[in-house]
Amino acid sequence: xxxxxxxxxxxxxxxCAACSPESSIDRxxxxxxxxxxxxxAVLVLKGDHVLFDxxxxxxxxxxxxxxxxxxxxxxxxxxxxxxxxxxxxxxxxGAIDLDDSIAEYFPELxxxxxxxxxxxxxxxxxxxxxxxRDYLSREQKILGDEDLALEYLPHLDSLRFAPGTAYEYxxxxxxxxxxxxxxxxxxxxxxxxxxxxxxxxxxxxxxYFDRDHQERIPAMAHGYGRDDAxxxxxxxxxxxxxxxxxxxxxxxxxxxxxxxxxxxxxxxxTVLEPERLAEAMHPHTLVSGSPWSDYQNRPGTxxxxxxxxxxxxxxxxxxxxxxxDNGGFKILAARIPDKELLILVFANRSDWDRYDLLLQIEKAxx
Numbered sequence: 001x002x003x004x005x006x007x008x009x010x011x012x013x014x015x016c017a018a019c020s021p022e023s024s025i026d027r028x029x030x031x032x033x034x035x036x037x038x039x040x041a042v043l044v045l046k047g048d049h050v051l052f053d054x055x056x057x058x059x060x061x062x063x064x065x066x067x068x069x070x071x072x073x074x075x076x077x078x079x080x081x082x083x084x085x086x087x088x089x090x091x092x093x094g095a096i097d098l099d100d101s102i103a104e105y106f107p108e109l110x111x112x113x114x115x116x117x118x119x120x121x122x123x124x125x126x127x128x129x130x131x132x133r134d135y136l137s138r139e140q141k142i143l144g145d146e147d148l149a150l151e152y153l154p155h156l157d158s159l160r161f162a163p164g165t166a167y168e169y170x171x172x173x174x175x176x177x178x179x180x181x182x183x184x185x186x187x188x189x190x191x192x193x194x195x196x197x198x199x200x201x202x203x204x205x206x207x208y209f210d211r212d213h214q215e216r217i218p219a220m221a222h223g224y225g226r227d228d229a230x231x232x233x234x235x236x237x238x239x240x241x242x243x244x245x246x247x248x249x250x251x252x253x254x255x256x257x258x259x260x261x262x263x264x265x266x267x268x269x270t271v272l273e274p275e276r277l278a279e280a281m282h283p284h285t286l287v288s289g290s291p292w293s294d295y296q297n298r299p300g301t302x303x304x305x306x307x308x309x310x311x312x313x314x315x316x317x318x319x320x321x322x323x324x325d326n327g328g329f330k331i332l333a334a335r336i337p338d339k340e341l342l343i344l345v346f347a348n349r350s351d352w353d354r355y356d357l358l359l360q361i362e363k364a365x366x
Contacts, residue, residue, distance in 0.1 A: 040055070046365060071221050077323065083249070098123070100119050125293075146246050167287045201264075211244075220253065223329040225328045318337055328349055
């Protein structure tokens with residue numbers, strides 16, 4: 001198994017007052033994503049204006065295809081916000097209530113504790129459901145689909161903690177939310193999202209990963225990793241990484257250009273009522289200090305429904321974002337509402353500091 005190797009963080013690039021935001025961001029990214037290597041697509045939207053839009057490095061080391069704003073990356077856990085919106089759409093239609101017990105929709109989950117797990121707990125990573133899939137072989141995990149990801153749930157003996165009382169970042173419970181969408185809507189999950197989310201948003205080139213039809217992914221990037229700074233890059237996506245083929249928790253391939261359409265659809269109320277979107281971006285579960293999960297476990301961090309939330313302080317703006325990590329893909333999609341900013345960094349390498357780059361781009365765009 002390939003080791004994750006992180007290069008030491010490069011010294012911050014000084015941002016002088018005379019430099020334009022575009023040149024400052026470009027200088028930052030050129031240092032992180034050199035030519036001839038895996039790289040990143042970087043886009044900054046301010047209001048309705050695309051302030052910065054540039055690709056760095058290669059999408060595919062074999063074909064030498066360059067990265068640009070149309071390159072499709074696996075956005076990994078950033079996919080969760082699309083699943084959350086699908087669930088919230090059904091709630092807006094009155095088909096479900098977020099306070100409903102998950103046991104109402106999954107009679108195969110018969111243990112009494114399932115009655116206490118609400119839909120809102122799955123959305124906010126506060127269900128207490130543990131990830132107990134350790135008995136699977138690595139080959140099973142690499143080839144694993146949604147059925148395999150959920151197989152252990154009916155046999156679970158107990159919860160990690162009482163629902164709604166703590167944070168533990170969980171992928172299988174978002175897969176379960178995808179099944180909920182299917183059972184309530186009567187449509188296959190992928191078809192539901194394509195019809196009710198991608199199409200209204202105009203996201204014609206955004207697709208879910210299909211291991212049998214990877215050719216359907218337009219301008220597809222591969223993820224890459226290496227054991228150390230001097231080693232050769234190795235492909236690190238489906239076939240090398242586990243549970244790559246599950247969709248509701250992390251299966252979307254899209255580009256920065258397509259993601260701007262998603263942002264505008266959210267802002268305009270095209271795919272979700274504004275009050276429901278506000279509910280999704282409200283801080284529901286405290287992430288900071290959780291003993292159960294270290295994913296994005298930093299000071300002042302909460303989870304909403306499909307988004308991380310950092311409430312504003314005297315020194316920092318409100319940040320609403322999600323990150324994605326799968327194989328060699330490392331993804332950042334962050335909103336700074338007070339500045340009307342959307343900051344996207346879609347990378348097919350993982351040896352860079354995502355949060356530091358976010359802060360420096362924020363600083364550049366004054």
